[in-house]
Amino acid sequence: QKEVEQNSGPLSVPEGAIASLNCTYSDRGSQSFFWYRQYSGKSPELIMFIYSNGDKEDGRFTAQLNKASQYVSLLIRDSQPSDSATYLCAGFSNDYKLSFGAGTTVTVRA
Amino acid sequence: DGGITQSPKYLFRKEGQNVTLSCEQNLNHDAMYWYRQDPGQGLRLIYYSQIVNDFQKGDIAEGYSVSREKKESFPLTVTSAQKNPTAFYLCASSARQNPYEQYFGPGTRLTVT
Numbered sequence: 001q002k003e004v005e006q007n008s009g010p011l012s013v014p015e016g017a018i019a020s021l022n023c024t025y026s027d028r029g030s031q032s033f034f035w036y037r038q039y040s041g042k043s044p045e046l047i048m049f050i051y052s053n054g055d056k057e058d059g060r061f062t063a064q065l066n067k068a069s070q071y072v073s074l075l076i077r078d079s080q081p082s083d084s085a086t087y088l089c090a091g092f093s094n095d096y097k098l099s100f101g102a103g104t105t106v107t108v109r110a
Numbered sequence: 111d112g113g114i115t116q117s118p119k120y121l122f123r124k125e126g127q128n129v130t131l132s133c134e135q136n137l138n139h140d141a142m143y144w145y146r147q148d149p150g151q152g153l154r155l156i157y158y159s160q161i162v163n164d165f166q167k168g169d170i171a172e173g174y175s176v177s178r179e180k181k182e183s184f185p186l187t188v189t190s191a192q193k194n195p196t197a198f199y200l201c202a203s204s205a206r207q208n209p210y211e212q213y214f215g216p217g218t219r220l221t222v223t
Contacts, residue, residue: 004152006152031210032210034210034211042216042217043200043214043215043216043217044153044200044214045214046211046212046213049210049211088152088153090153092209092210097155097158097168098153098155098210098212100145100152100153100154101152102150102151102152103150103151103152
């Protein structure tokens, strides 16, 4: 079993809608979680991180963490065509390594 | 400008040849990492280094080698022993106090034929 699993997508949403991305993890030792955005052919860019249970909001992005359910999500509100990218979920555990999910590709339709 | 640079952006090699990918950072970060990304897959850790002159194997180290002689530099050699070397290679770095916040270079796309 992979340490971090993401809903495979691809996910297509109309402009202005909410895009919801989900991620589960198997390592209960994972302390922190990160969302990276990766445009086609480019390197990943860190957009959100969350350490504590609950919600964390940053502009149009909201990350949610539920450690009891081992579940992390990312909501993108008012989706824009520029949000079209692959979003990678990653968990950081005690061995100082990030484990990445396979990514969810989001397409925002104008 | 502070950042991480990788060169070259595209690299083509014949099977059986070793090739070295460059990674340099001027962020004064202690830790550096090499990842590999295949189409439709997430990033897999090859090697990482938390301090100069020390490095550890990641999840897929076979067929690769690294060195960390300077804080700023962490080159990766893809040897002929790597069975499927064609991939997108990404270098990252992080500060000692925030090892989980990793920042990536632009990547090198290696094609071996």
